[in-house]
Amino acid sequence: xxxxxxxxxxxxxxxxxxxxxxxxxxxxxxxxxxxxxxxxxxxxxxxxxxxxxxxxxxxxxxxxxxxxxxxxxxxxxxxxxxxxxxxxxxxxxxxxxxxxxxxxxxxxxxxxxxxxxxxxxxxxxxxxxxxxxxxxxxxxxxxxxxxxxxxxxxxxxxxxxxxxxxxxxxxxxxxxxxxxxxxxxxxxxxxxxxxxxxxxxxxxxxxxxxxxxxxxxxxxxxxxxxxxxxxxxxxxxxxxxxxxxxxxxxxxxxxxxxxxx
Amino acid sequence: xxxxxxxxxxxxxxxxxxxxxxxxxxxxxxxxxxxxxxxxxxxxxxxxxxxxxxxxxxxxxxxxxxxxxxxxxxxxxxxxxxxxxxxxxxxxxxxxxxxxxxxxxxxxxxxxxxxxxxxxxxxxxxxxxxxxxxxxxxxxxxxxxxxxxxxxxxxxxxxxxxxxxxxxxxxxxxxxxxxxxxxxxxxxxxxxxxxxxxxxxxxxxxxxxxxxxxxxxxxxxxxxxxxxxxxxxxxxxxxxxxxxxxxxxxxxxxxxxxxxxxxxxxxxxxxxxxxxxxxxxxxxxxxx
Ligand SMILES: Nc1ncnc2c1ncn2[C@@H]1O[C@H](COP(=O)(O)OP(=O)(O)OP(=O)(O)O)[C@@H](O)[C@H]1O
Ligand SMILES: [Mg+2]
Numbered sequence: 001x002x003x004x005x006x007x008x009x010x011x012x013x014x015x016x017x018x019x020x021x022x023x024x025x026x027x028x029x030x031x032x033x034x035x036x037x038x039x040x041x042x043x044x045x046x047x048x049x050x051x052x053x054x055x056x057x058x059x060x061x062x063x064x065x066x067x068x069x070x071x072x073x074x075x076x077x078x079x080x081x082x083x084x085x086x087x088x089x090x091x092x093x094x095x096x097x098x099x100x101x102x103x104x105x106x107x108x109x110x111x112x113x114x115x116x117x118x119x120x121x122x123x124x125x126x127x128x129x130x131x132x133x134x135x136x137x138x139x140x141x142x143x144x145x146x147x148x149x150x151x152x153x154x155x156x157x158x159x160x161x162x163x164x165x166x167x168x169x170x171x172x173x174x175x176x177x178x179x180x181x182x183x184x185x186x187x188x189x190x191x192x193x194x195x196x197x198x199x200x201x202x203x204x205x206x207x208x209x210x211x212x213x214x215x216x217x218x219x220x221x222x223x224x225x226x227x228x229x230x231x232x233x234x235x236x237x238x239x240x241x242x243x244x245x246x247x248x249x250x251x252x253x254x255x256x257x258x259x260x261x
Numbered sequence: 262x263x264x265x266x267x268x269x270x271x272x273x274x275x276x277x278x279x280x281x282x283x284x285x286x287x288x289x290x291x292x293x294x295x296x297x298x299x300x301x302x303x304x305x306x307x308x309x310x311x312x313x314x315x316x317x318x319x320x321x322x323x324x325x326x327x328x329x330x331x332x333x334x335x336x337x338x339x340x341x342x343x344x345x346x347x348x349x350x351x352x353x354x355x356x357x358x359x360x361x362x363x364x365x366x367x368x369x370x371x372x373x374x375x376x377x378x379x380x381x382x383x384x385x386x387x388x389x390x391x392x393x394x395x396x397x398x399x400x401x402x403x404x405x406x407x408x409x410x411x412x413x414x415x416x417x418x419x420x421x422x423x424x425x426x427x428x429x430x431x432x433x434x435x436x437x438x439x440x441x442x443x444x445x446x447x448x449x450x451x452x453x454x455x456x457x458x459x460x461x462x463x464x465x466x467x468x469x470x471x472x473x474x475x476x477x478x479x480x481x482x483x484x485x486x487x488x489x490x491x492x493x494x495x496x497x498x499x500x501x502x503x504x505x506x507x508x509x510x511x512x513x514x515x516x517x518x519x520x521x522x523x524x525x526x527x528x529x530x531x532x533x534x535x536x537x538x539x540x541x542x543x544x545x546x547x548x549x
Contacts, residue, residue, distance in 0.1 A: 161365045165425075168335055168361040169381045169432060179384075183371045260371045260412035 048230040053237070056230035064219055064231070070238050073204060073215030076132055077242055080139035080200040084147050085193055091144070092151020092189070093177075102152070113145035118206050130213055138207045143199035150192025154185030186258040190250060197246050205239055216242070282349075283310035284468050285334070285436050289343035292329055302493035303329040304341070309487055309499065311436065311470055316462055318471045318479040318486045320525070322533045326494030327472045328364060331440040334470070335361045348435060360434025364441045368413040368424045375400055375409040377424050381432035399427040402461060419450045423457070430461070437469045443478065452510045455481050463507050476529065480504075480521045481513060488525060491532040492539070498528055 030050045036042045037049045060066045095102040121138055128134040158181050166180045208217025216239050223231040292304040303326035311317050321327055332338035334345055336355040345352040347359060368377050375396050382392035400409055403423040413421050422442055429437065443451045455478055462469055462482070473479050479486050480502055488497045502521055504512060512518055 159365075161363050161367045162369065164332075164335075164337055164361075164363065165367050167337055168355050168359070169384055170355050170357060171384060175384065179380075180369070183369070186371070258371045260373070260414060 046229075048233060052230040053233045056228070056234045060219070060223075060231050060234050064223070064235075066216075066219065066235065066238055069215040069219050070242070071215075072132070073208065073217065073239070074242050074245070076136050076139065076204050076215065077197070077201050077246065079136040080143065080204060081193070081197050081246070083136070083140040084143050084196045084200060087140075088144050088147025088192065088196060089151050089189060091148045092155065092192075095148065095152045096155040106149075106152070109145045109148055113149065117142035118203055118210070121207050121210055124207075125211065130211060132214060134211070135204050135207050135214055139200035139204040142203045143196035146195040146199060147189075147192040150195065151185065151189050154188030154192075155181050157188070158184040183258055186254070190254045194247065194250055197250070198243065201239070201243055201246070282313070284313045284348055285311040285470065286346035287330075287334065287343075288346070290330065290333060290341055290345070291343055292326070292333060292338070292341040294329075304333070305493035305495045306343070307489075307494065307496055308343075309496070311468060313435075313468055314466045316469045316471070316482055316484045318473055318483040319489060320473055320476065320479045320486055320529065321489030321494060321497075322491050322529065322536045323474060324536060325489045325491050325532070327474075327489065328440055330494070331361070331438055331472050334438055335359055337361075358435035360429040360432050360437050362422075362425055362429050362437070362439040362442045364444060366418070366421055366425075366445070368421045368428075370413050373410050373412055374405060374416070374424050377413070378427045378431050380428055385432075396427075396431055399431045400424075402430065403427045403457060419446050419454065422446065423454070426458075430465075430467075435468060437467050438472075439469065440472045441474065442471075443473075443475070451475070451478065452481075452513070456510045458482060459508055476522055476525055477513060480518060480525070481508065481510065486525060488528045489532075491536040497532065498525075500525055 033042075033047075034050050037044050037047060095106065118138065120141075121134070124134045124138050128137055162180050162184055163176065166176045171179060205215075205217040205220070208214040209221045210217075212218050212221050216235055219235045220232055220239075223229075223235055287307060287309050290304050290307045291302075293300045293302045305326075307330060309317070319327055319330065329338065333341055334352075336345075336352050336359065339354075347356045350356070369380065372380065375393060378399050379392045379396035382395055387395070397406075397409060400406060403426055405420060405423055405427065408416065408420065413424065416424070422445070426439075426442065443454055446454065458469075458471075459482060461467065469482075471479070471482060483502050486500045486502060488500065489495065490497045500521070504515075504517055504521075
């Protein structure tokens, strides 16, 4: 018993140390930045000091309703990620199952992955109007390729011996998919979903900024037009918060769906 | 040549009646692979059969077609000549009576030990409580009690191989096929696991076909040993091991054991050296 609780303590230690170290590093960078700006190494009219940014939090929360904007952008990101997960993984499965489609499209999808699809926003405006739907679709479409490609990669790199185990137990093709290929591919699929989520968020905030509509992107746009730099950076901190929340949530889901490291 | 051997499996303790109806018939199997350098014959007209309760080992040098034969008998590979019969039925694809333990590590890393072992029962549609109960029994049988809730990443290689073994045993196959299940293990673990297999085989009267290139292991465990030639894989000799049962790893020290090992080693050495020469010639060939 005693040994076990000792082991538990050590376990907590091992988890806590990296987190504390990360926070310490962040703090060090912030302090360094503050010093560099105060002593004039960095122009404070271009980069506001961290203290000024922190000071503007209250203002953007109360005056600019950053809370509801955060929720809006978060909701759009959630919508895009949900679409990504459903359609990206389905396309990935389709590509894995149908050789012809895979050979015909894999290179194209890889090429699209690196194309700046944000530039297509006028087309999306025409189709979906100046609405949250445009923003969600933009995020979804530009983030689709990594999810498809990672799903395909995960499924095709399942160790053949695991598939043979399934065949030797006479699994039906759908059992083979659900009980073996899918769980085996899940870690790779999650890499794809996380990558896609990053793509989606960049595009969502970018389009909000470009069409001056919606959540945090629009706020960043407005504040920078007013030359309120501390406010702009404070708003960007909330964008980062969206991504942090998504990362934590996907990690939890992955652990739950596929235990055993 | 791989002529037809008189198939009189001597299953020491079993009745003579059982011996008349073989559980597994391998009839004139021939398999060649098309490769970039032309066709390679992996299995060349191999025939034998396995009686109920019998333990047969197939031994031969690396690359002689043992895994190919294993996959054919398991119904995982087709495009061969000849046929396989399991309990009188001609094999087409994987058969419910045939359980396979693979050469490579094959546990499911996302399932705990007990869930790995319960896998075939889950597929068979058994209720959760019942299948976990059954699975625990097989986990115990391979000596992994206490590790039920661990994941494979938390186990040693030998323990994982035992999980695979328990998983296959849980499906209660009539015939157990094993492809070098201990190949990746050290000698001590190998001997101890060999004991475990012996004990399980004697407890369950499990008909078993073991593929190996380890001579000690083959003699320790088998009723008969099929020695195969180096490429193309033909039958060189069928050796009957008339050591008393029940056996344990202690038998390895006995004179009779040494006699069998020496006899089979003679055959194997010839084939293994052919393999080496072949490899050297090949390397010489590519260098030019
Ligand atoms: N899918 C394949 N395509 C082409 N050649 C193959 C294929 N599988 C096996 N071979 C060839 O068939 C021969 C027998 O291979 P096999 O894996 O059956 O050998 P083995 O006796 O199991 O060897 P080891 O003891 O090293 O496991 C080898 O020469 C191998 O190169
Ligand atoms: Mg092999």
